[in-house]
Amino acid sequence: MADWLILTITGVVILGIVVMIVKMRINPVVSLVIGAAVLGLATGMGAAGTTETVMQGFGDIMFEVGLLIAWGVLMGSILNEMGAIHRLVDGLLRIFGPRGVPYAFGLTLGTLLQSIFLDVLLVMSAPLARRMAPHLGKYGTAKMATAMAISLECGIVLMVPGVATLALAGLLSVPLGKMLIFGLIVIVPTIVISIAIMNFFIPRGLWKIEQDQESPDDGESEIAAMNTDPSQAEAKEGLVDGHGTRVGLLPHQVHQGVARQEKEPPLILLFTPMLLALALIASGAILEMVGLSSPPMDFLSSPVIALLISLLGTSYVGRFTIGRKRVESAVVDGFRESGQILILTGAGGSLAAVVAGSGMGDILGQYFSAGSFAPLLTVWAIAAVLHIAVGSVSISAITAAGLLAPVAPQIGLDPVLIALAAGAGSLFLVHVTSNTFWLLQSMLGQTTKGTLKSCSLGVSVASVVALCCTLVLGLFI
Template sequence: MSDIAILINTAVAVLAAVLLIVRFKVNPVIALIIGSLYLGLSTGLGATKTIETITQGFGDIMVEVGLLVAFGVLMGSILNETGAIRRLVEHLLNTFGPKRLPYSMALAVSTALQTIFLDVLLVIAAPLARRMAPKIGKHGTARIATAMAIAGEVGIVLMVPGVGAVALAGMLEVPLGKMLIFGLLVVVPTVLISVAIMTFFFDRGFWKAQSDEQLLAADEPHQGAGTTNNAGGSGEVQAGTGAAGTASAATTVQTAQRRETHLFLLFLPLLASLLLIAGGALAEILGYEASWIQLVGNPVVALLIGLVGTITVARFTVGQKAIDRGVSKGFKESGQILLLTGVGGSLAATVSTAGLGDIMGQFFSASTVAPLVVVWGIAALLHIAVGSVTLSGITAASLLVPIAPSLGIDPVLIALAAGSGALFMVHVTSNTFWLLQSLFGQTVRGALKTVSVGVSVASIVALGMVMILNIFI
């Protein structure tokens, strides 16, 4: 088959999947499988080879990230049962004060809290953050809403153990420890710079309280405030309102018991697992090959240690029933994440087998800058079409897997560029957009400024950080 025919059929497969998701509301898992089937059959792989490629691609990516996603989701779900998130927000407020709350919360949400589903974070943290908005200073609502939007979305696709970041690393065969270290180097400056840029815009008249804010009937959102996940939403495959309500599910006795546990102890297993992963990556870079470091620094073992530690702390904090509740919800919510990641691997395998990598490699110059911009642009266009951060990042990565070796760029930069592009233009097709709009008392116009513009600024800043890293590696 000619190169042009392969390119056309690949474009048709991707556009058909997008159309099925956006226009006909087909679940992305089904839409991507249909796209993979079409691509395999239309490029002459044949029925048997197409099915084998799809199933092998699914299995290969599950080998890479299956346990990582499951352990991370379970850890976050159990951690949520301990009430640690609300206590962390209160601690940040007391430590850094209201005026620095947007920055401190943004850093916490985008890094350490990425095992928690974004809608859970928003529903739990938003009431306190909103009450603090007047104390933050001028345009407090705009600043805190923007900080939460930027931090949540950036963390999901760029910071391990965010589900998008783990999926991108697995698909592009980037060691998770390396993704963690380089993701942190991108996430921290991206969040701080983006929040500062948006604050500058707000102070120059970009925010109009009269038309961008609305009065809320009550301080606390009701349980139904969090929209249920549709996979065409923000793509984070969130826990939904049922999981978000778990913060208030504990009894009064459990709440009192919870307050007796030091906040650092609640987060210690999670932090320890991240340090072990980072330590394993550094040991590999330095050539230190001690077997015990290779064992505990392995991401699967490190997250298992974190999960066991989180369960142990939770048992003494909120009891076995809360753990069982968290595990049940974690298993329930990890299913769709794993399926979405797996079919992304299926599409990647089909694209590679169809021969797209060899063809597209000819269209990229030897420059180490332009390809990253193109990677960013592919993910950005997919996100504008689909409205899903994680889905667009995974789909972009699946198209880039066969091309990556020909670019002459470290795969971690390709993963970060794809994740950065997937952030561009979060808009009304995203469930995160509507959560932020309702929970922070914004009008739709206000949410377009804080969410759509704010996260798009972060997308561009993140690309800049990735290109700076490209100079040194």
């Protein structure tokens, strides 16, 4: 089959997936599998070959990241139940003061807390960000909303153990320790620079308080009611378009008064298991890069074992701080949240496998070279366009990376750069099709116009900054 025809068919299939998701309202998982099947048949893989490739692609990505995603979501659910996030944010305000809080808050959400499912983390941290906003002055709401939007979206695609980051690493066969190190190298300057850029323009005409914020009484009373009255919290649960789940709102809110009456353990104790896991994974990657290894360290630093140790440690700490029953309840909620993530990731792996089997790698390899920025710019642009159309960071990142994955072995490009570029592109223009957009609007007291500035513009700035950081990184690896 001619190269131009394969490229055309692939483009039409990707467009068809977008139409199915956006216009026909077909579930993204179903749309991705349909697209993979059509692409395989149209490019001559045959019925049996297409079916086998779709199933193999799903199984391969689950083999790589299935347990990792499950461990991460479960650990985040237990941390949520223990109220660790509220205490952490209070500590940040005391330590860094008003000027430094947006940066400290953003870096914490974008790096340390990425084991927590995005919507859950947003719902947990938004009332705290809104409570801190008045301490930052006239534009406090704008600054905290921007920091939250940038850090939450960046973390999910650039930082281990963000669910999309795990999927990208598995899809491109990037060792998780390597993804952790290079993702950290990119995400830290991305968050800091992006917040600094936005904070520069916010007080210089970008943010209009009377147009971009709700009146102080509109959202404050709702947040206050959710933080003080459990029955009101339960009544509000369904108001966030179905995303105010029990994991996101109720456990910590309902038990908050009880937790504060008890003697609280040191905050560092709650996060020690997670920090241990990240240290083990990073240590293993560093030892591998310098050519040093030992069987015990190889075992402990393997991501699935390191995160399992972290999960067990978090559960153990939880039993002594909130009790066995609440830990078990958090685990049940975590399993409920992880199911949809796993299936979506697997469907993305199916499409990527069919794209690779269609010969796309050989075709694109003719036009790219490892010494050029063209592959990274291409994957960024594809992810950006997909995100604008579909509204899902995970889907756009996984799909774009799958399209360019075959290029890496052809031209000698390090796959971690493709993963980071795909993640960066998927951040571009978070808008009204995104759940995150509406959650940020409703929970931080912004108007739709204000959210277009803090979220859509802010995260788009981060998308470009992350691409620039990835391009610079590409000069050295």
